[in-house]
Amino acid sequence: MSSHAHGAHAAHAMEAPTGFIRKYIFSVDHKVIGIQYFLLALTAVLVGIVLSVLMRLHLVWPNMHLPFVPGGLMTQEQYLSLVTMHGTIMVFFVLTTAPQGGFGNYFLPIQIGAPDMAFPRLNMLSFWVTFLAFIAILAAFVVPGGAPISGWTGYTPLSGLGEVTGPGEGWGQTMWIISISLFCLASLLGALNFIATLIDMRAPGMSLFRMPLTCWGWFVTAILGLLAFGVLLAGGILLLLDRSAGTSFFIPGGLVVNDQIQHHSGGSPLLWQHLFWFFGHPEVYIAILPGMGVASHVLSTFARKPVFGYRAMAMAMCAIGFLGFMVWGHHMFVSGMSPYSGFAFSVLTMSIGVPSAIKTFNWLGTLWGGKIQFTTPMLFAIGFVSLFVSGGLSGLFLAQPAVDNLLHATYYVVAHFHLVMGVAAIFGIFAATYFWFPKMFGRMMNEPLGKVHFWFTFVGAYCIFMPMHWVGIAGGIRRYADASAVAYLQPLQPVHQFMSIAAFITAAAQILFLINFFWSLKSGPKASKNPWNATTLEWITDSPPPHDNFGGHFPSVYRGPYDFSVPGVKEDFVPQNLTPQEVTREKE
Amino acid sequence: MRTGKSESGSAASAALLALLQVIMVVVTVYIFAAKLYSPPAPITDIGRAVDEQYSLTLWVTAVVFVLSQLGIAYAVWRFRDHGQRAHFSRGNNTMEFIWTTATIILFLGLGILGRRAWAEVRFTPPAADAVQVEVTENQFVFNFRYPGPDGKFGRLDAKQISASTGNPLGIDSNDPAGKDDIVVPTLTVPVNRQVELHVTSQDVIHNIFVRELRLQQDAVPGLVVPIHFTAEKIGQYEIVCTQLCGLGHSRMHSYLNVVSDADYEAFLKSGGQ
Numbered sequence: 001m002s003s004h005a006h007g008a009h010a011a012h013a014m015e016a017p018t019g020f021i022r023k024y025i026f027s028v029d030h031k032v033i034g035i036q037y038f039l040l041a042l043t044a045v046l047v048g049i050v051l052s053v054l055m056r057l058h059l060v061w062p063n064m065h066l067p068f069v070p071g072g073l074m075t076q077e078q079y080l081s082l083v084t085m086h087g088t089i090m091v092f093f094v095l096t097t098a099p100q101g102g103f104g105n106y107f108l109p110i111q112i113g114a115p116d117m118a119f120p121r122l123n124m125l126s127f128w129v130t131f132l133a134f135i136a137i138l139a140a141f142v143v144p145g146g147a148p149i150s151g152w153t154g155y156t157p158l159s160g161l162g163e164v165t166g167p168g169e170g171w172g173q174t175m176w177i178i179s180i181s182l183f184c185l186a187s188l189l190g191a192l193n194f195i196a197t198l199i200d201m202r203a204p205g206m207s208l209f210r211m212p213l214t215c216w217g218w219f220v221t222a223i224l225g226l227l228a229f230g231v232l233l234a235g236g237i238l239l240l241l242d243r244s245a246g247t248s249f250f251i252p253g254g255l256v257v258n259d260q261i262q263h264h265s266g267g268s269p270l271l272w273q274h275l276f277w278f279f280g281h282p283e284v285y286i287a288i289l290p291g292m293g294v295a296s297h298v299l300s301t302f303a304r305k306p307v308f309g310y311r312a313m314a315m316a317m318c319a320i321g322f323l324g325f326m327v328w329g330h331h332m333f334v335s336g337m338s339p340y341s342g343f344a345f346s347v348l349t350m351s352i353g354v355p356s357a358i359k360t361f362n363w364l365g366t367l368w369g370g371k372i373q374f375t376t377p378m379l380f381a382i383g384f385v386s387l388f389v390s391g392g393l394s395g396l397f398l399a400q401p402a403v404d405n406l407l408h409a410t411y412y413v414v415a416h417f418h419l420v421m422g423v424a425a426i427f428g429i430f431a432a433t434y435f436w437f438p439k440m441f442g443r444m445m446n447e448p449l450g451k452v453h454f455w456f457t458f459v460g461a462y463c464i465f466m467p468m469h470w471v472g473i474a475g476g477i478r479r480y481a482d483a484s485a486v487a488y489l490q491p492l493q494p495v496h497q498f499m500s501i502a503a504f505i506t507a508a509a510q511i512l513f514l515i516n517f518f519w520s521l522k523s524g525p526k527a528s529k530n531p532w533n534a535t536t537l538e539w540i541t542d543s544p545p546p547h548d549n550f551g552g553h554f555p556s557v558y559r560g561p562y563d564f565s566v567p568g569v570k571e572d573f574v575p576q577n578l579t580p581q582e583v584t585r586e587k588e
Numbered sequence: 589m590r591t592g593k594s595e596s597g598s599a600a601s602a603a604l605l606a607l608l609q610v611i612m613v614v615v616t617v618y619i620f621a622a623k624l625y626s627p628p629a630p631i632t633d634i635g636r637a638v639d640e641q642y643s644l645t646l647w648v649t650a651v652v653f654v655l656s657q658l659g660i661a662y663a664v665w666r667f668r669d670h671g672q673r674a675h676f677s678r679g680n681n682t683m684e685f686i687w688t689t690a691t692i693i694l695f696l697g698l699g700i701l702g703r704r705a706w707a708e709v710r711f712t713p714p715a716a717d718a719v720q721v722e723v724t725e726n727q728f729v730f731n732f733r734y735p736g737p738d739g740k741f742g743r744l745d746a747k748q749i750s751a752s753t754g755n756p757l758g759i760d761s762n763d764p765a766g767k768d769d770i771v772v773p774t775l776t777v778p779v780n781r782q783v784e785l786h787v788t789s790q791d792v793i794h795n796i797f798v799r800e801l802r803l804q805q806d807a808v809p810g811l812v813v814p815i816h817f818t819a820e821k822i823g824q825y826e827i828v829c830t831q832l833c834g835l836g837h838s839r840m841h842s843y844l845n846v847v848s849d850a851d852y853e854a855f856l857k858s859g860g861q
Contacts, residue, residue, distance in 0.1 A: 077835040151832045157809060158792040158834060165727070165792055166834040252810025256749045256758070257727070257791040269793055269808050303667070309679035334795070335806045336813045339710030343703055350699030357691040358684070360656055365683070367663040369675030374601035374668070382664060386609065389656050390616075393649040396698065402638050402705035403645060406627060406802050409795065409830035451601065462612050470625035475799045477830050480838035486828055488628075488799070495625070565674040572673065 016547035026128075028120035029547060033127050034106030035440065040127075040134060041098035041429075044089050047138075049507050051086040055079065056500040060493070062482055077167045079481035080149035084168075085140070087152030088176065091283065092183050093134055095425050099290035100225070101130065101190060103432045104218040106440060108194060110538040111212050113203025113555045113577075115548040118196035122189050129186035136179035143171035151479060153280070154180075156250035156272045160242045161264075164257050177240050184233035187225050194222035203537070205557035209314065210576070212536045212561040213307060216314045217293025220321040224282045224289070227325065232279035235272060242267070273335055277328035284421045285324040288388075289317060291428020292359060295384045297561075298431050299363055301534045302378035303370030304572050306562040309362040316355035316362075323352040333401040334408050342401045349399035356392050360385065371565070371572075375532070376450030377435035383458045384427040390462075391419025394469060409479075412472025415465045423461045430457070430513070437517075438531050442543045443524030446516050453512040460506025467495050533573045536561050540577055602668035609661035613654055620646065627799045631821040631846070635802035637705035648698055709803065714816035718782040721775065724757055725787075725794035725807040728836030730827060731756050734770040734856065742766015749790070757790075772860040775827065776845040777819060778852035784816040795831035798844050806831050819846040 017023045027033060054066055058074045065072040105123065109116055117123045140147045149168045150159040154176065163170035198219050202211070211219075238249040246263075250272040253265030300307045307313055329337060329345030363385045372378070394416040397403050407413065430453075437445050476483075476492050483489035483496075530539040537557070541550050555577040563574035570584040619625070630636050722733040722741060729751075735741045742763045749758035759766040777783045787796055789807040797804035805815050829840040847855065855861070 075835075076838065080832070080835060080837070083832075149832075149835060155793055155832070158832070161792075254746050255791055255809050256746055259749060259751065261746055267810075269810065304674040305676070306678045308677065309684050312679065312684045334804050336808045336811050339706065342710070343706060346702065346706075347696065347699045350695045351692070353695040354688065354691045357652070357695075358688055361683075361687045362679070364656065364659050364663060365677075365679065367660070367667060369677060370663075370667045371669045371672055371674040372598070372602065372664060372667050374598050374605070374664075379601065379605065382605065382660065386612075386657060386660055389653065389660075390612075393653050396649050396695065397642065397645050400641060400645065400699060400702035400706070401710075402702050403642050405706075405709075405804055406638055406642065406799070408804055409797075455604070459608065466612070466616055470619060473627065474625040475627055477797075477828060477838075479832045481835075482838050485839045485841045486826055488826055492625075565676050567676050 026124060028116070028124050030105050030109050030117045030120065030123060031440075031545065031549075033123050034102050034104075036127050037097055037101035037105055037130070038103070040131060041094050041102055044093035044097065044134060048086055048090040048094060049510065051082045051089070053504060053507050055082050055086065056503045058481070059483075060497045060500045074481075076481040077149050078146070080151075080479065081147035081168050081172070083479055084149055084151050084176070085137070085147050088137060088180070090422065091152055091287070092180065093130075093137070095287035095421065096183075096187065096283070097130065098429045099294070099425065099432070100194075100218060100221050100286065101127070103214075103294070103429075103436065104194060104221070104290060107436065107538055108215055108218050109197060109201070110541065110545060110549050111215055111536050112198065112201060112206050113537050113550070113557065114197060114201035115550070115554070117193050118200055119193050122193050126186045126190040126193065129182055129189070133179045133182035133186060136175050136182060140172045140175035140179070143175055145170040145172050148173040148176045153276060154239070154272075155276075156239065156242070156267075156269050157255060160239060160251050160272075161255070161257060161262060162243060164260060164262075174240070174243065177236050177243075181233055181236035181240070184229040184236065187229045188233070191222040191225035191229070194218055195226065198222070203555050203557050206576075209311065210557055210560050212293070213296040213310070213313055213317075214290070214293035216317050217290045220317045221286050221289045224286050224321050224324065228279040228282040228286070231275055235275035235279070238275075239272065270332070270335060270337060273332055274328070277331045278325075280331065281328040282321075282324045284417070285320055287421045287425045288428070289320065291384060291425045291431075292317065292388075294428045294432045294435070295363065295381045296366070297536075298377050298381035298435050299366045299385075300562045300564060301435075301532055302373045302375055302381075303367050304373070304564045305366055305370045306560070306564055307362070308365030308368070309358075310560065310562065312358055313362050316358045319355040320352060323348065323355070327352055330399055330404075333404045339401070346399055346401050350396065353392070353396060353399075356388075360389055360392075375434070376445070376447055376454055377431045379451065379454040379458075380427045380431035380434060383454065383461075384424050384431060386458075387419050387424040387427060387461060390466070391416055391421070391424060395420065407472060409477060410472035411468045411476040411478055414478050415468035415472060418468070419461070419465050423465065427457075427461075430454075433517070435532070436538070437520065438527030439538055439543050439545070441521055441524075442527050443520050444527050444531060445520040445524055449512055449516045453509060453516065456509035456512070457506060460502055460509060463502035464499050464506060467499055471495050471499075530575075533571075535563055535573050535575050537576055540575055598669040602664050606661040606665040609657055609664075613657045613661075617650065617654065620650070627802075629800070630802050631800045631819050631823075631825070632802065632817050633820075634705060634709045634817065635800065637708065638802040641702045641705050644701065645698060648694055709815065709817070714784040714814070715782050718784040718816055719777060721777070721783060721785050723775070723785050723787045723796055723807065724790060725796070725829065725840075726756070726790040727792065727834050728829075728840040729756070730773060730775070730796070730829075730840070730842040732772050732775045733757060734772075734860070735765075736768030736770055737856075738765060738768055740765040742769050770856070770860040774843045774845060776847060776852065776855050776860075778849050779822050779846050780818060780820055781849075782816055782818045784814055786812045786814055788812045792833050793831050794829045794833045794840065797828050797830045798825050800825045801844075804830060819844075822846050822848060
């Protein structure tokens, strides 16, 4: 925050690179890196959607010849490899990459009035290691044996013994572990950078409680990342050793696979689950907390009202982050873990519903009494709240071990996490994209096309995932390549058909987004500095911002982030950098 | 840039969004309330306790769901931009206190009430005379072992495992206690008597799940996890594996046969036929 630090950074940041490679490829500019992360996530989400469409096709028309599938007809193991790769690509390379690596990188420094991240070169390294991780996961498709079939959770011993346990468990599983470990490393470095930047580089006057809630979201997410990714990295290394160096961290003695005795002893399969979920549950919040920040930010802007209960919102995020580390065992109620631990994890999990509910009520409070402008980002932000409520409430069932006896590993779980951390987080990403596109690329996106995209996606998301709860309650089991062996699954097939058709339409509607994105990039109307009449610091600089973000003039901050419709003030918004004297009062 | 045009566009968007929210709430509530999709009736005491807890949770979540989703619908319509100035408010600490306290009581209360159904099956040990069955799973079959007339399970020896020669569990041929063990691919239990299963796996993690029991348990290699139940209704029920265990996962399937005492004695006498 000191002027000395600012001066040093400003001097460094002034030297805008001129060559193509330093400017766009190996750039140290957080804005370029943010866009790189965003484009990586965009590529990954397209792969992930194609995989899910193939799965939905197979589930309802198992005898159909499919594109991209070697042999045309999908086998059981190919289906399971799609399950694994869809989950892995979506969770890591989309839901973790776009909200934090993409928008966080681009906007955190600008929103706190800094010229760049604290460690620009480390930032570049984080992106390129993430890129390598993405190449590694894609390589799993083409290595001998194909992609792994053990799910995004990679439970051992299925994932730990090599190809003896199934196709894809040889090279494919190894590539998966390498990819995840690289991803963890990159995210650790990224998390350090975010925390250092936010602590040290805030503009004069930008106290913690004057930060936009987006910054709170990225801040808490970075802390979660710092504590969680290291654990999965350790787990990944141990798993790799079990597979390649003959260790037995996760594999007990006396295993017989396919009549072959395995030479391992003394390991624990539950240890992997504890390590994985110690990361895996905070990961859920890593995916959703930035979306919560964006939703608050966008709701306030287009309701033309301050965020209702700003401090409660910031503290609720911290509470979610804190409690998020104490609930991992709710993934393991029926795993053989002590039932007493199960009960403790259950009560802790129920308590995380409290800050989540606080956020929901405050979002409603923000809308209440507002002057709501239904721009595309606003629609996606409201959609976020709706989906978060629907998906969050089903968590109250799964948090209770007794009820989990019925619902565990059914489509109910799939419906729950897709709504609350999948689709809701994606809605956060869409809200952020439509909201910040003018700032990032200097042009407006097309509003009518954006709205059509929203209506299809909103209705589609509910049509896919609400019926999925019903399949789960009736006992529909997830990760089943076909339903023919179990009699009670047959009556559920019509619901699957409905969900599949909804999924195809929703997936197709995403083409509208791609057209809008790339068309607007070239031909959208020019954006002004502040097209939404918003208050935070990214809107006081050019669209797109210059290399050092504020053109050599660094802002000071005089007020909180959401001064909308302040009584007695002429305009209905007051930017954070206006001094009290600069604010135009209403004429008496 | 907010002109008359954006205000009329605002009304159309507000109406559509509010309408969609209402439709979504009505359809969801109808399908949950009408129980269009639901598991079959439970056949155990614990199963009924699970269902009660499920219903209680459904009520609590339904109230929060309907109020907040309809709240969104109302707010987007009522407070759409029609040229007014927004009502300035930074929040309300009393309301924060009320809804925080209310959700703490509601959610934690629900969690603590849910303890009963869990404790009965997992905390309370089974009766001493419970029927003992070992459940051993491997890719992609269930094996159920009964101790036979001597009441003792024979020793196991991994080296003697051979599914093709009829010894899938590797019962040690040198142990006399194993001679009369019964190993079958389906689970047969007597009605109204407590049964204790000892669940384990030979290779990767599997699971045993019977919807009518409202009970599932992972089968973890290296661990033997005991679970118990008392089935109250004669019949045949499907057993599935819910833990991803490899390429044959969805074909891993068996049956639970709940039979009369007489039929159970006959089953044991015939060595599992």
